[in-house]
Amino acid sequence: MGELARLQQDGKVEHVGLSNVNVAQIRIAQGILPVVSVQNKCHVFMQRSLRDDVVGYCARSQIAFLAHSPVGGHGRQKRLGESKLLLELARRTDATPWQVALAWLLHQGNHIIPIPGASRPESITSSLQACGVHLSREDLAALDGLQDW
Numbered sequence: 001m002g003e004l005a006r007l008q009q010d011g012k013v014e015h016v017g018l019s020n021v022n023v024a025q026i027r028i029a030q031g032i033l034p035v036v037s038v039q040n041k042c043h044v045f046m047q048r049s050l051r052d053d054v055v056g057y058c059a060r061s062q063i064a065f066l067a068h069s070p071v072g073g074h075g076r077q078k079r080l081g082e083s084k085l086l087l088e089l090a091r092r093t094d095a096t097p098w099q100v101a102l103a104w105l106l107h108q109g110n111h112i113i114p115i116p117g118a119s120r121p122e123s124i125t126s127s128l129q130a131c132g133v134h135l136s137r138e139d140l141a142a143l144d145g146l147q148d149w
């Protein structure tokens, strides 16, 4: 962080973000330089960043939260299509299980930016359409209750 602060002072770095951190680590970094973003793994089956208050802390501190591996992570994304709850919500909202998973993330706060990876254009188009998937309070509560992998 000290080196990054020096690079920032030299004008070589504009903004600094952190990845895979907890609240204590964000606080330490903030003691050295301004933190603009945090990028942690976060999806319906990996909700640690919500439960340990990283997402909440970022909201209160005006830090963007970039949810990495938002549809399960490369190579594990197929597992979302096997979830009974996601399949049921997808059927009800006329969406796919992956879109429901992204919509759940987007419902967690305006500072959440899911960053799905894709090798196919169809995946990108589909992910963009997740912005239009509405989930009810009950749907969100059911998804909140999923156990982490």
Ligand SMILES: NC(=O)c1ccc[n+]([C@@H]2O[C@H](COP(=O)([O-])OP(=O)(O)OC[C@H]3O[C@@H](n4cnc5c(N)ncnc54)[C@H](OP(=O)(O)O)[C@@H]3O)[C@@H](O)[C@H]2O)c1
Pocket (backbone or CB within 6 Å): 019, 020, 039, 040, 067, 068, 069, 070, 071, 072, 073, 074, 075, 077, 096, 098, 099, 115, 116, 117, 118, 119, 120, 121, 123, 124, 126, 127
């Ligand atoms: N900071 C870190 O430590 C860290 C760690 C891991 C990942 N990341 C970052 O997180 C981002 C995403 O990670 P990731 O690619 O591993 O995980 P991911 O986004 O959860 O999964 C990507 C896979 O899901 C599929 N997919 C994406 N959108 C979909 C959709 N709407 N419907 C159906 N399938 C969909 C893609 O399929 P196709 O390939 O068939 O299109 C791709 O193979 C990347 O930018 C990566 O660099 C950061």
